[in-house]
Structure formats: C-alpha cells, structure tokens
Amino acid sequence: MKILIQAPEIIDIQSPFHQQQKNVLINNGKIAEIGDKNYSADRVIKAEGMKLSIGWFDLGTFIGDPGLEHKEDLESATKTAAAGGFTEIAVLPNTAPSVQSKNEISYITQNNSTRLVQVHALASVTRNNKGEELTEMIDLHEAGAIGFTDGLKTIWHTDIFLKALQYLQKFDGVLIDHPEDYWLNLFGHMHEGINSTRLGLKGMPRIAEEIMVGKNLELLAYAGGKLHFSRISSGKSLDMIKAAKKKLNVSCDITAYQALLDDSVLFDFDTNYKVSPPLREKSDIEALLKGLKDGTIDVICSGHTPHDAESKDLEFDLAEFGMINLQTFGSNLVALSQAVAWDVLLEKVTQAPRRLLNLEIPKIGVDEKANLTLFDPARTWKLDERTNFSKSKNSPWFGKEVTGKAVAVFNNSKQWIDSDIK
Amino acid sequence: MSKLSQKHLLGIKDITREDIELIFETAANFKEVINRPIKKVPSLRDVTIANIFFENSTRTRLSFELAEKRLSADVVNFSASTSSVKKGETLLDTVNNILAMKVDMVVMRHASPGAPHYLAKHIKANIVNAGDGTHEHPTQALLDTFSIREKLGSVSGKKIAIIGDILHSRVALSNIFALQKLGAKIMVCGPPTLLPKFISQLGVEVELDVQKALQWCDVANVLRIQLERQQIKYFPSLREYSLYYGITKKMLDGLKKPIVIMHPGPINRGVELSSDAADSQHSIILDQVENGVAVRMAVLYLLAGTAA
Numbered sequence: 001m002k003i004l005i006q007a008p009e010i011i012d013i014q015s016p017f018h019q020q021q022k023n024v025l026i027n028n029g030k031i032a033e034i035g036d037k038n039y040s041a042d043r044v045i046k047a048e049g050m051k052l053s054i055g056w057f058d059l060g061t062f063i064g065d066p067g068l069e070h071k072e073d074l075e076s077a078t079k080t081a082a083a084g085g086f087t088e089i090a091v092l093p094n095t096a097p098s099v100q101s102k103n104e105i106s107y108i109t110q111n112n113s114t115r116l117v118q119v120h121a122l123a124s125v126t127r128n129n130k131g132e133e134l135t136e137m138i139d140l141h142e143a144g145a146i147g148f149t150d151g152l153k154t155i156w157h158t159d160i161f162l163k164a165l166q167y168l169q170k171f172d173g174v175l176i177d178h179p180e181d182y183w184l185n186l187f188g189h190m191h192e193g194i195n196s197t198r199l200g201l202k203g204m205p206r207i208a209e210e211i212m213v214g215k216n217l218e219l220l221a222y223a224g225g226k227l228h229f230s231r232i233s234s235g236k237s238l239d240m241i242k243a244a245k246k247k248l249n250v251s252c253d254i255t256a257y258q259a260l261l262d263d264s265v266l267f268d269f270d271t272n273y274k275v276s277p278p279l280r281e282k283s284d285i286e287a288l289l290k291g292l293k294d295g296t297i298d299v300i301c302s303g304h305t306p307h308d309a310e311s312k313d314l315e316f317d318l319a320e321f322g323m324i325n326l327q328t329f330g331s332n333l334v335a336l337s338q339a340v341a342w343d344v345l346l347e348k349v350t351q352a353p354r355r356l357l358n359l360e361i362p363k364i365g366v367d368e369k370a371n372l373t374l375f376d377p378a379r380t381w382k383l384d385e386r387t388n389f390s391k392s393k394n395s396p397w398f399g400k401e402v403t404g405k406a407v408a409v410f411n412n413s414k415q416w417i418d419s420d421i422k
Numbered sequence: 423m424s425k426l427s428q429k430h431l432l433g434i435k436d437i438t439r440e441d442i443e444l445i446f447e448t449a450a451n452f453k454e455v456i457n458r459p460i461k462k463v464p465s466l467r468d469v470t471i472a473n474i475f476f477e478n479s480t481r482t483r484l485s486f487e488l489a490e491k492r493l494s495a496d497v498v499n500f501s502a503s504t505s506s507v508k509k510g511e512t513l514l515d516t517v518n519n520i521l522a523m524k525v526d527m528v529v530m531r532h533a534s535p536g537a538p539h540y541l542a543k544h545i546k547a548n549i550v551n552a553g554d555g556t557h558e559h560p561t562q563a564l565l566d567t568f569s570i571r572e573k574l575g576s577v578s579g580k581k582i583a584i585i586g587d588i589l590h591s592r593v594a595l596s597n598i599f600a601l602q603k604l605g606a607k608i609m610v611c612g613p614p615t616l617l618p619k620f621i622s623q624l625g626v627e628v629e630l631d632v633q634k635a636l637q638w639c640d641v642a643n644v645l646r647i648q649l650e651r652q653q654i655k656y657f658p659s660l661r662e663y664s665l666y667y668g669i670t671k672k673m674l675d676g677l678k679k680p681i682v683i684m685h686p687g688p689i690n691r692g693v694e695l696s697s698d699a700a701d702s703q704h705s706i707i708l709d710q711v712e713n714g715v716a717v718r719m720a721v722l723y724l725l726a727g728t729a730a
Contacts, residue, residue, distance in 0.1 A: 315513060
C-alpha cells in the first residue's frame with residue numbers, strides 16, 4: 001500500500017530534509033519518495049502543520065507483562081505506544097518475575113522484527129530487583145537485553161552497584177540507575193517542601209536523589225563503565241551530571257511531565273499526581289528546562305507507569321507511584337516546546353535513546369525503512385474511555401482537553417493511523 | 423442565617439475567617455444551651471450522622487456523639503482499625519455501605535492524610551474531618567482557638583506557642599491555620615527532628631528551647647507525643663524528652679507572668695506535661711473539652727444548613 005504524507009515539516013537533525021516541508025511517499029514499509037510532487041497513493045494524509053520525525057522511542061516504559069497484566073500487557077502497551085507516537089519502547093524489568101532470564105527476554109521481544117511497535121527488554125541488574133545479587137548479565141545481553149536496570153527500584157547496595165558497572169564493561173553495556181536514597185525517602189509520598197508541610201504528608205527531599213547521584217558518579221569515576229540516570233528531578237543532580245560529563249560516560253533522562261508540573265497540583269490529594277521521583281517546585285522545573293536546552297538531559301521519556309484503580313484510586317498514602325503518559329506524551333512535548341526548540345526535543349525522543357542503547361538509528365531518506373512518527377502539535381483531544389488504549393486510567397489528564405497528538409506511526413511495514421484522521 | 427462557605431469541614435486550610443467567626447458565634451450560643459438543665463435542642467432532628475473512626479479515639483468520638491445527640495440527630499457509630507480494613511474492604515466501599523443506609527453526614531477519623539478529601543470527591547453526604555493522619559484536625563483547632571478567645575478575650579495579636587511533636591501533629595497544623603486566620607502570632611517548639619524542615623515558611627517562628635518558648639508566649643498548647651504515629655525513631659527516649667522538653671509547674675511559676683496551658687489530650691502525664699502543671703491554675707484543658715462539644719454542635723448544625 002502506498003501512503004502519501006502531504007506537506008509535513010520534517011524534523012530530523014540528521015536528515016538533509018531537516019525543517020523542510022516535503023511530501024513523503026511510503027510504499028511497502030519503505031520511504032519511496034521525498035519531494036514536492038503530489039505522488040499518487042492509495043491513501044493521502046494531509047499533514048500541513050504537522051511534524052514528521054523518525055519513530056519516537058520511549059526509554060523505561062513500565063508494563064505489567066509478565067505477571068501484572070491487569071495493569072498493562074504487551075498488547076495494550078504496544079497499542080498505547082503507537083497511539084502516543086512511539087515505534088519502539090524499552091520496558092522496565094519491574095515485572096513478576098522480573099526480567100532476569102532468557103525466558104522473559106524472549107517473551108518480551110517476540111515478533112520484534114514484524115510488529116509495529118518494537119518492544120526492547122531492559123533486564124534486571126539484581127535478582128528480583130532487590131539490589132542484593134547480580135543477574136547473569138552477559139547471558140541476558142546475549143539473549144537481547146539492551147540495557148540493565150532495577151527500573152523503579154534503586155540499586156542501593158554500593159558494592160553491587162560498583163560490580164555491575166565493572167561487569168557490564170565486557171560488552172559495553174549501560175547501567176541505568178534510578179537514584180534514590182532508600183532511608184531518606186522511606187514513607188515519603190511527595191516532594192519535601194512547604195506543600196508537604198501544608199498537606200501533612202511525609203516528604204521526599206531532593207537530597208535523597210542528589211546524594212545517590214553524587215555517590216554513583218564517584219563509583220563511575222572509580223570503576224569506569226557507562227551510567228545512565230533515569231527520571232532525574234533536581235537541578236543539583238543535573239549540575240553534578242553536567243560536570244561529570246566532561247570526563248565520564250554518563251547520561252540522564254527526565255520524564256516529560258517532571259518539567260511541566262510542580263507539587264502545588266497535589267493540594268487536593270489527587271493520586272494521579274503521585275509519582276516517583278515526586279513533582280517538585282517551580283525552581284526545579286526551571287532547572288530541568290535549562291538542562292534540556294544545554295544538553296545535560298539526553299533523553300525525555302514518558303514515565304508511563306500504569307496502575308489499576310485498586311492501586312491508585314485510594315487514600316493518598318496507600319496509592320502507588322506513577323501515571324500513564326504514553327498517549328499524552330506528545331501534549332507534554334507541545335507544552336515543553338514553549339521553552340525548548342522542537343528539534344532539540346525530538347532528538348531526545350528519537351536519536352538519543354537509541355544511541356545510548358547502541359541501537360540502529362532510523363533515517364529519513366529515500367529507500368530507507370519507514371520508521372516514522374507523524375505528530376500534530378495543534379490538535380486538541382481528550383484522553384477518555386474512547387481514546388485510551390491503556391488498561392489503566394491513572395492520568396491527571398484523563399477526561400481533560402490537551403493539545404498535541406500523534407496521528408500516525410510507521411514501522412516494520414505496518415502503520416497505525418488515528419481513526420479520527422481523514 | 424449565614425452559611426458556611428463549604429459543604430464539608432475537611433480542614434481549616436480550606437475555610438475562611440468568616441466561616442470561623444460564624445462557627446464561634448454559633449458555638450457560643452450552643453455553649454449556653456448545654457449549660458441549661460435541658461441540654462437538648464431539636465435542630466438536627468431527622469438528620470442521621472455516622473461517626474466513622476478508622477483510628478482509635480475516645481474523647482473526640484465521645485465529644486462528637488454528645489454534640490450530635492444534643493442536636494437530636496440520629497447517630498450511628500462505626501469503628502475499625504485501618505489495618506483490618508486494609509485487608510478487605512476499601513474506604514470507599516465501607517463508607518458507601520454506610521451511606522446506602524441513608525446517612526446524611528459523615529464524621530470521619532482516618533490515618534491517611536487527605537482521606538476525607540478523597541471521600542469528598544466520591545460521596546454526596548457532608549463530611550467532617552475528625553482527624554486525618556498527620557494532616558488536619560479542624561474541630562480541635564476550632565475548639566482550641568475558641569477556648570483561647572474565651573480566656574483572653576481575643577486571639578488577634580496573641581502569642582501562641584505550640585510545643586512538642588509538630589511533625590506528626592494534625593492538631594499543630596490545623597491550629598496554625600486557624601490562629602493565623604485570626605491574627606495570632608505563632609511559635610513552634612520541639613526537638614529539631616520533630617519539626618518539619620520547612621515549617622517556618624508557614625510564617626511561624628521556630629524555637630528549640632522550651633524555656634524560651636514559654637517566656638515568649640501568652641498561651642502554650644502542649645502536644646501529645648505521638649508515639650503511635652512515628653514510623654521511625656525521632657528521639658532517643660521518653661526520659662530524655664521529658665527532661666528537656668517536658669513542662670512542669672515549677673517552670674510555669676518561675677515565669678512570673680500569666681500563661682495559659684492547653685493540651686488536646688490525652689496527656690502523657692510526666693512526659694510532655696507534669697501532673698502538677700496539667701492540674702494547675704494555668705491550665706484550661708478541661709475548658710477545651712467542654713468547648714469541644716459546643717464547637718462541634720456548631721459545625722454540624724452549620725454544615726447541615728449548607729445541605730439545603
């Protein structure tokens with residue numbers, strides 16, 4: 001089938017067509033033509049005002065498959081990802097069992113060569129993500145694990161952390177760390193500050209993150225290796241990472257919402273805003289925006305963390321951390337584009353995560369495989385029962401109008417096109 | 423009749439100064455009523471109120487129940503420890519089951535901060551927060567403030583020291599909000615580990631020395647050490663606490679100035695407050711208890727008025 005994407009703006013800093021408005025013809029999974037002609041096609045998508053980039057990549061998506069399928073399974077996760085504009089996702093190992101043997105890897109990555117949304121496996125660093133005993137990381141790497149992390153759990157054990165950094169060097173593997181001091185965040189439910197004081201909730205102080213970033217950078221300097229910090233939330237963490245980048249192989253990501261929302265939204269105890277790391281203050285948002293602009297933050301991720309109503313529609317201190325955000329991620333980007341240029345934002349969602357994980361980076365050029373995302377930054381829509389593809393509904397934007405929506409994705413000779421698109 | 427600005431009493435944070443004054447005015451009338459030989463008025467006849475207590479309570483529950491009965495409301499009581507509820511039924515299910523029996527108002531105590539706010543999003547009945555974890559205890563703050571006003575004539579400009587475990591205290595937080603709305607000056611005092619790090623941003627003074635706090639204040643509201651609400655250790659021992667943060671009659675007499683001592687109860691005698699201090703002429707602890715009934719009558723009565 002031939003599909004013509006008519007007149008989008010191409011955003012791909014590696015492409016000669018970067019920031020040009022062109023017609024793009026896709027034929028049997030390949031980019032057949034890029035130009036100004038009106039190529040004949042079976043389907044035409046009028047895309048003026050839209051942005052065409054290589055397929056978006058989500059680093060660190062939480063799904064519940066295997067074991068917690070009631071939150072999100074592979075099928076719902078891939079549908080949700082496609083509708084959010086992602087052609088590839090790298091999923092966290094916080095499953096049950098955790099991703100710690102070849103079985104889980106092959107289960108997660110099955111059909112990756114043919115499915116629209118490829119699912120990459122991040123494997124556990126320690127057994128059951130407990131931080132105590134290393135997994136068989138070489139074997140997991142051979143089986144297809146693209147990175148190593150305990151996901152939403154911190155690797156608290158200093159010596160295990162050090163050993164992991166050393167061990168991964170055999171195959172240039174990346175250690176992805178969620179920096180969080182266990183004791184300082186214990187029983188914490190939100191950012192520690194004036195708002196946690198007002199709400200009577202135990203806080204999670206910035207230093208709980210910062211001391212772990214500082215400590216782990218020292219370990220990286222000592223051991224060597226490749227370290228990526230996930231879901232950074234504090235400006236001081238970024239300062240340390242920025243300084244370390246001059247001599248160490250270190251990178252980091254943030255969730256898109258972390259640079260948009262502060263903890264004042266928690267005034268009425270809406271558990272959809274209960275996330276980890278917690279939403280912090282306006283000054284932290286400014287520091288994150290600065291980090292996005294100056295390149296300290298390499299990757300932006302959705303932070304998609306689905307939870308069933310039984311884990312989320314509860315008293316605040318009993319509710320789990322996290323929000324779903326694959327489908328609303330694009331609207332987060334629109335909000336971020338007020339402060340950060342589109343090509344900078346999209347590089348952090350496309351090239352940067354693939355580069356970090358040593359994956360092939362798709363290109364926008366004639367005869368290249370079509371791994372593409374078409375995004376409409378002006379489209380207003382609602383995430384609701386009709387449009388939501390996730391099994392969970394824990395989004396602060398559920399039922400509210402947002403601006404910006406992925407309208408089509410292409411990968412592996414397959415495509416998803418928003419049914420509302422004519 | 424004037425009305426409250428809110429349908430629920432979830433916290434002092436959410437109500438206005440005018441609301442507080444209206445509650446006080448009404449409470450003063452009810453206080454006169456409960457000192458009559460016939461203490462009962464028909465104001466809430468045909469109104470059913472459920473007292474749902476997920477945390478242990480003796481005096482707050484008794485105080486609410488008396489207030490409800492003196493207003494001629496029909497009263498049902500439900501108590502369960504949070505842990506037993508946690509194993510089975512959710513909060514929402516429990517409350518909906520009770521409401522299905524046609525209950526008009528819910529008075530709830532719960533260990534989770536924000537539990538009544540959560541409930542308010544899901545149910546129609548008026549809700550009175552009778553204490554939500556370490557967040558707020560609005561009726562306690564109202565009765566404390568009412569008692570200060572009664573004793574000193576006004577609250578505005580008065581210096582109130584809140585002494586003890588501020589970190590785990592819903593009484594402290596609600597008192598700060600209420601007293602600030604009425605123009606009082608506030609100081610918090612306690613061991614540094616029991617003071618929230620950002621408390622001064624609420625506009626209160628912070629003092630680590632009890633003697634200095636007593637010297638500064640017109641009223642000392644001494645809080646109970648909430649051992650049951652401390653999930654980890656915040657100070658080495660009760661012995662050391664009572665030695666360095668406990669208040670004795672000798673200290674009060676040595677101030678050579680009038681001072682009012684309050685305590686929300688139950689007192690750990692000999693820990694935060696010595697027996698002779700609790701029972702001294704400085705203490706208005708039993709007035710607080712008496713005023714509690716009148717203030718709660720006022721709150722219930724006024725909230726019922728918002729339902730129409």
